[in-house]
Amino acid sequence: DFLNALQEIVPAFGASTDDLERCRLNGMVDCGNRHKHIYERAMLLVEQVKVSRGSPLVTCLLEGPSGSGKTALAATVGIDSDFPYVKIVSAETMIGLHESTKCAQIVKVFEDAYKSPLSIIILDDIERLLEYIAIGPRFSNLISQTLLVLLKRLPPKGKKLLVIGTTSEVSFLDSIGVCDAFSVAYNVPKLKKDDAEQVLRQLNVFAEDDIQAAAEALDEMPIKKLYMLIAMASRGVGGGASDEAIYSERQKIMISHFYDCLQDVVGY
Amino acid sequence: DFLNALQEIVPAFGASTDDLERCRLNGMVDCGNRHKHIYERAMLLVEQVKVSRGSPLVTCLLEGPSGSGKTALAATVGIDSDFPYVKIVSAETMIGLHESTKCAQIVKVFEDAYKSPLSIIILDDIERLLEYIAIGPRFSNLISQTLLVLLKRLPPKGKKLLVIGTTSEVSFLDSIGVCDAFSVAYNVPKLKKDDAEQVLRQLNVFAEDDIQAAAEALDEMPIKKLYMLIAMASRGVGGGASDEAIYSERQKIMISHFYDCLQDVVGY
Amino acid sequence: DFLNALQEIVPAFGASTDDLERCRLNGMVDCGNRHKHIYERAMLLVEQVKVSRGSPLVTCLLEGPSGSGKTALAATVGIDSDFPYVKIVSAETMIGLHESTKCAQIVKVFEDAYKSPLSIIILDDIERLLEYIAIGPRFSNLISQTLLVLLKRLPPKGKKLLVIGTTSEVSFLDSIGVCDAFSVAYNVPKLKKDDAEQVLRQLNVFAEDDIQAAAEALDEMPIKKLYMLIAMASRGVGGGASDEAIYSERQKIMISHFYDCLQDVVGY
Amino acid sequence: DFLNALQEIVPAFGASTDDLERCRLNGMVDCGNRHKHIYERAMLLVEQVKVSRGSPLVTCLLEGPSGSGKTALAATVGIDSDFPYVKIVSAETMIGLHESTKCAQIVKVFEDAYKSPLSIIILDDIERLLEYIAIGPRFSNLISQTLLVLLKRLPPKGKKLLVIGTTSEVSFLDSIGVCDAFSVAYNVPKLKKDDAEQVLRQLNVFAEDDIQAAAEALDEMPIKKLYMLIAMASRGVGGGASDEAIYSERQKIMISHFYDCLQDVVGY
Amino acid sequence: DFLNALQEIVPAFGASTDDLERCRLNGMVDCGNRHKHIYERAMLLVEQVKVSRGSPLVTCLLEGPSGSGKTALAATVGIDSDFPYVKIVSAETMIGLHESTKCAQIVKVFEDAYKSPLSIIILDDIERLLEYIAIGPRFSNLISQTLLVLLKRLPPKGKKLLVIGTTSEVSFLDSIGVCDAFSVAYNVPKLKKDDAEQVLRQLNVFAEDDIQAAAEALDEMPIKKLYMLIAMASRGVGGGASDEAIYSERQKIMISHFYDCLQDVVGY
Amino acid sequence: DFLNALQEIVPAFGASTDDLERCRLNGMVDCGNRHKHIYERAMLLVEQVKVSRGSPLVTCLLEGPSGSGKTALAATVGIDSDFPYVKIVSAETMIGLHESTKCAQIVKVFEDAYKSPLSIIILDDIERLLEYIAIGPRFSNLISQTLLVLLKRLPPKGKKLLVIGTTSEVSFLDSIGVCDAFSVAYNVPKLKKDDAEQVLRQLNVFAEDDIQAAAEALDEMPIKKLYMLIAMASRGVGGGASDEAIYSERQKIMISHFYDCLQDVVGY
Numbered sequence A, B, C, D, E, F: 001d002f003l004n005a006l007q008e009i010v011p012a013f014g015a016s017t018d019d020l021e022r023c024r025l026n027g028m029v030d031c032g033n034r035h036k037h038i039y040e041r042a043m044l045l046v047e048q049v050k051v052s053r054g055s056p057l058v059t060c061l062l063e064g065p066s067g068s069g070k071t072a073l074a075a076t077v078g079i080d081s082d083f084p085y086v087k088i089v090s091a092e093t094m095i096g097l098h099e100s101t102k103c104a105q106i107v108k109v110f111e112d113a114y115k116s117p118l119s120i121i122i123l124d125d126i127e128r129l130l131e132y133i134a135i136g137p138r139f140s141n142l143i144s145q146t147l148l149v150l151l152k153r154l155p156p157k158g159k160k161l162l163v164i165g166t167t168s169e170v171s172f173l174d175s176i177g178v179c180d181a182f183s184v185a186y187n188v189p190k191l192k193k194d195d196a197e198q199v200l201r202q203l204n205v206f207a208e209d210d211i212q213a214a215a216e217a218l219d220e221m222p223i224k225k226l227y228m229l230i231a232m233a234s235r236g237v238g239g240g241a242s243d244e245a246i247y248s249e250r251q252k253i254m255i256s257h258f259y260d261c262l263q264d265v266v267g268y
């Protein structure tokens, strides 16, 4: 299944997937059915691209709230495909560049992909690639146009390409026609109470008696913020408890301290 | 008739129509009466341009929802005319260029056309040529002005030109006066249930019993998305069924899997 | 009278009026009283400029719906005046130029005119010279300012200048004060049913019995679109009927086919 | 009185006032009390600047509808003052220049004025200097700021300066604070029926019986348009009547033809 | 007291305060209590800066209607402080400069001030420094940011700085946060009837019987416009009465003429 | 506790923390519980960054009204951490620079931080770094995008980074998604009456009988303005009382004079 697949395949990868691995710093735990479903459908698209004759270009959008696990999921699909060319396009490597330079770099990634028989390109945080800001709104039309064309341009004969985009601003992307430019789209959700409980059990950082209460408080929490919160709550319990101490079960998080930290987290 | 015409003429073309051929990657099937009607009227315009003395410039707009078959139709008219100069102007070959460079390239195509006694220019996805984005809206006024002038400028004495434009943003084009700049316009629609059924029969990818149900679900589907959907639904039926397997009738698409895929498709 | 005047004078002109002649590709037929009236008043202005001492600069705007015959009318006045300097300023020869370059070219035409004792400058499609687009609206303020000044600047002592502008966006021009900058203005209308009938009779392309019905359908049609429509309707009547065949009365347009074509024409 | 003053002084001027003279191409007739009053007050300001110690800078705005005689009035004050430096700043000599170049030229005129003990600067059609256009509105902030500062900056010790501005867009100037930057302001009106009658009598172009009727029709007409209208109406009366013929009383304007022409004039 | 203070100190200054002196061309008369109060408080800030250890930077805004005497007041404080560095920053010396050049000049003044143990910088007419125009509104964000930072940046250790800003657009400054950037703010008002009377008595330009009536008419008049008005009213009384004649009491202003002039003044 | 911690650690720092020390010119007094709480939580984050494995990047926003003590607080945390790299990024050192230069400088600070195992970066007055102005609003999208990416980009393996931002425009930051980019956020408030009383006692500038009344008047006053006010009120009490005199208890502030000064302070 989903998680097993991940854990089996990871060791098979070498240095070149470092970029992808950094996208899932906290590893991959079982986050509930929706996450699993999306992973499976995405892997089917990987199959389709590989085998189908009539669809040399497939494009798939992962959208959902900030921190819900979109990038980690896309990276995992990239790692788990056995495609020779897997590349992540991220604003992190293009800070401060002029929009035309960014444009050129993005085009370059596509041109490189066109040279490989099977390729995956991850367009991570598309709103950030587009320099989107809600006020105005402002964004780069140059880069928008570039993506709109690239998302529809067929690779040369005999080449196949899967593009996976991620975004937490789906309604913006929709309003500029970028959603329409994707063939399929999946919503990656926050954790429900039950998903949170499952995750907490896997992390094993609360005393058994506290898990239920903690999970209740974590309803509608994105997986990424959950990790930050756990890290915060691990501090201040009798001084210098380290992550290791917590995760290795030698010490558990005090639920009251956990509640305190919860209040500091932005958006809660 | 329409489809026959296509199939007869295609072999007569060599490498130079490669660009046009790539525009109809999935070939041309019978999509219903409206598509056929538009093809016939467009071919009459080809005739008019060739013969008439008083109208050396005829301009025709194909507008309709995304994926309804506009580009394939325009390309087919270009291929089926026996004009010595047929050229497609597309944003795909002008990614990231400055608007003035795009402008110059477009003008160049017209200047080249003016040298041929009979020419067809396809302005594909005019909204993309104009760098249109709905928010704002934003678009290149420079290119808009260029098209507005080129669509009305007469070719030199003795030269004849047919311009075919395509767009899925007809109301935008209308609001900037580009529709008015065309002599005639045709709406290329999505498939109706009956059209879809006809197409499915031609493709022969469903068991006879499923065709009606599938066609029902495909009401108001653009022909292009139909092809993508068939390709997706062909995956996941007992592992690695390839397109060939499906199209060659060795395997049929499972209708339940088809319904699942339908939900992932953007806009449905 | 008006049409006679045209036909008499035309032969008197040589190559240098080629540009003006191209503006009335389909010749000049009698379009009804309003067109005639405007022609006569414009010719009076020609007289005024020539003779009057106190008004060395007269400016006249021809405004009306797209295709109503403004440019052809202005060109005709230019041709029929016996002024040594008659020049048309059109966006067609300035495609893609920067607004300051356009500006310089326009100024150049005026400077040249100032050297001739009697000059006519036709500013054709002023909204296009101004790079006007309805959304925004956008337009070149640089060129607007230039025209606003040029339309009021007196020629040097002893020189006389008549400026004729044409536009189909009179309300825009009004909103930026360009209308006010003209001394006089005339509205060039579409054809009324009776005008259309008169034109059809002159063209002689319908069987006598069909003329009335056709004219009825052509109520509120601009003269320019009427010509396009006739050219379209001339196709598809028993294969390859050429314009000549139609105009030479050997063949007449089938009224039913005419109705079909009417529906394809943009804006009807 | 006012008109006499003008006529006496004019001959005293040489070539250098050519620019100013061109501003009153049709001479100066008696236009009614308001025009006279403004002239007198403006001449008092001329006096004040010359004599007063505490106000080395006086600024005066003439505002009113298009064609009401503002520029001619300002030019007349300039001519009638006996100031060694009188300069008109007009958009006519700055067509197509970049706003910073215009700025520099305007500053230059002020710097030159600062060198003369007594100077008058006429800022003609300020809205045009500012590249104002009603849509937006758009205008040059650079030039606006320049004028706002120049209108308040004191000349060097011992130098005196009178600035006269003209505009037909007073509400715009008011909204950007330029009106406030002037010390005094006068509204130059259109002609009232009685003023028009007086002017017509002076021009002597109508038969005595027609004057009253004509004046009635000219109520609220700006003096400048009145001249254009008279010139138009002088044509078409039995062929080639020249201005001279009309003004020299050999021929009179036919009142019916006059009414016709009135309808063609923009804004009536 | 206030006025005495002014008159005593002025002679103590040499050429270097010329710029400041030009700011109070009409000298300083007693304008009423509010003006006096502001002067005193500002002088206390001068003291505070000199003596206090904890507030090396004090910033003070003088705001009020156009012509109310803000600049003259600020200049007077600058003159009356015995600070070694007193500098006025005004748009008058930066006409037409690019905003970044203006920025650099402003920064330069601050850097220079930082070198002196005690400094005063007068930011005169801040809205003009910011190139503010009400329509839009438009203004230079670059200069705004510069002022916002400079108004809060501490001088180097051991240096003290008093910044005095003046503006007649306080609500604009407030809306961009510039008011908040000042420590203290004072409203400099127009003259009330009583203040006006007091001023008129000091100027001694009316006959005793007219003073009350004139003062009544001057209620809510800014002191600066009062001076302009007196200068205007001094003209036209029997020809060439000079300022001197009026101020030296040889001649008095006729009250009726004074009323006439009052109507011409902008804003009354 | 909080204040003690501060006072103990300060001496341990050398020249390199000068920048940070200048941020708390008036030292650190006990401002009430909320300030203390924030300090403690921020120090816990310092701990977390140092010890935790799973959160190499922690980001913390201090937001609150102008002058509430945010910068002093952030500087104090920076000083009290024993991190080898502590850097403040402030608009003060980037006046007048182009946004791309600012961008580069900010990136440089992060790149430097990435080289140290433990780093703190203080982004002071983020709205000022972003060149934010409320009207429009206007701001630098380039810098916004840069911060949005830097606030999420993980440091290289083995490096840890704490980012502390300060702002008094939290709702703006929220509207452009910058708040969301922080892990935790704290509101730094103005002084309540009780806090003010506590501060006044520590400063010891009022007579015992006046403290309560003064504190009452200082309810909702930011700590920074309180210091300015005290400095102002210390002037004008019998001439030249210096800060020292006041703070050294030789002289007390007169409560009536204190009330007067209170009215001059902007925003009260």
Ligand SMILES: Nc1ncnc2c1ncn2[C@@H]1O[C@H](COP(=O)(O)OP(=O)(O)OP(=O)(O)O)[C@@H](O)[C@H]1O
Pocket: A023, A024, A025, A026, A027, A028, A029, A030, A031, A035, A065, A066, A067, A068, A069, A070, A071, A072, A073, A125, A166, A168, A223, A224, A227
């Ligand atoms: N099943 C899972 N799916 C996704 N992420 C997981 C899963 N299990 C654990 N994680 C961890 O959760 C975090 C998800 O963060 P990620 O950056 O993918 O979220 P995101 O939705 O891309 O956030 P943002 O909206 O900020 O881009 C990663 O650190 C990842 O290691």
Ligand SMILES: Nc1ncnc2c1ncn2[C@@H]1O[C@H](COP(=O)(O)OP(=O)(O)OP(=O)(O)O)[C@@H](O)[C@H]1O
Pocket: B023, B024, B025, B026, B027, B028, B029, B030, B031, B035, B065, B066, B067, B068, B069, B070, B071, B072, B073, B125, B166, B168, B223, B224, B227
């Ligand atoms: N009769 C037909 N007419 C048009 N296209 C057809 C027809 N039969 C099959 N097709 C296939 O359907 C697809 C139509 O896609 P096409 O790109 O022309 O649509 P479009 O309307 O131009 O889309 P877009 O709005 O994205 O530009 C092509 O792959 C073409 O091969």
Ligand SMILES: Nc1ncnc2c1ncn2[C@@H]1O[C@H](COP(=O)(O)OP(=O)(O)OP(=O)(O)O)[C@@H](O)[C@H]1O
Pocket: C023, C024, C025, C026, C027, C028, C029, C030, C031, C035, C065, C066, C067, C068, C069, C070, C071, C072, C073, C125, C166, C168, C223, C224, C227
């Ligand atoms: N009496 C007439 N007046 C004007 N045009 C006529 C007349 N008779 C025939 N025509 C023909 O009608 C056409 C008028 O087109 P024209 O380009 O002048 O229209 P327009 O109003 O300038 O159009 P647009 O709004 O597109 O600029 C010309 O081809 C001209 O030859």
Ligand SMILES: Nc1ncnc2c1ncn2[C@@H]1O[C@H](COP(=O)(O)OP(=O)(O)OP(=O)(O)O)[C@@H](O)[C@H]1O
Pocket: D023, D024, D025, D026, D027, D028, D029, D030, D031, D035, D065, D066, D067, D068, D069, D070, D071, D072, D073, D125, D166, D168, D223, D224, D227
């Ligand atoms: N008493 C008068 N005052 C002003 N103009 C007069 C007078 N008598 C005759 N004229 C004539 O009337 C015309 C006035 O035109 P002028 O250009 O001054 O108007 P304007 O208000 O400046 O117009 P615009 O608004 O277009 O700038 C001139 O040709 C001038 O010779």
Ligand SMILES: Nc1ncnc2c1ncn2[C@@H]1O[C@H](COP(=O)(O)OP(=O)(O)OP(=O)(O)O)[C@@H](O)[C@H]1O
Pocket: E023, E024, E025, E026, E027, E028, E029, E030, E031, E035, E065, E066, E067, E068, E069, E070, E071, E072, E073, E125, E166, E168, E223, E224, E227
């Ligand atoms: N007590 C006074 N205070 C201020 N100005 C005075 C006083 N007495 C006389 N004046 C004179 O009044 C005038 C005030 O003009 P000033 O330029 O200072 O006004 P302002 O408010 O700065 O105007 P603006 O809003 O145009 O900048 C000066 O000429 C000054 O000499």
Ligand SMILES: Nc1ncnc2c1ncn2[C@@H]1O[C@H](COP(=O)(O)OP(=O)(O)OP(=O)(O)O)[C@@H](O)[C@H]1O
Pocket: F023, F024, F025, F026, F027, F028, F029, F030, F031, F035, F065, F066, F067, F068, F069, F070, F071, F072, F073, F125, F166, F168, F223, F224, F227
């Ligand atoms: N406990 C305290 N916390 C913060 N500041 C204190 C404290 N005690 C005294 N102060 C003093 O109060 C002042 C706080 O000013 P600071 O610049 O930190 O405010 P700020 O909120 O950053 O203001 P701004 O919004 O203008 O950036 C400093 O001078 C500091 O020395």
Ligand SMILES: [Mg+2]
Pocket: A070, A071, A072, A124, A125, A166
């Ligand atoms: Mg992500």
Ligand SMILES: [Mg+2]
Pocket: B070, B071, B072, B124, B125, B166
């Ligand atoms: Mg297409």
Ligand SMILES: [Mg+2]
Pocket: C070, C071, C072, C124, C125, C166
């Ligand atoms: Mg035309």
Ligand SMILES: [Mg+2]
Pocket: D070, D071, D072, D124, D125, D166
């Ligand atoms: Mg004028």
Ligand SMILES: [Mg+2]
Pocket: E070, E071, E072, E124, E125, E166
């Ligand atoms: Mg001032």
Ligand SMILES: [Mg+2]
Pocket: F070, F071, F072, F124, F125, F166
């Ligand atoms: Mg701060």
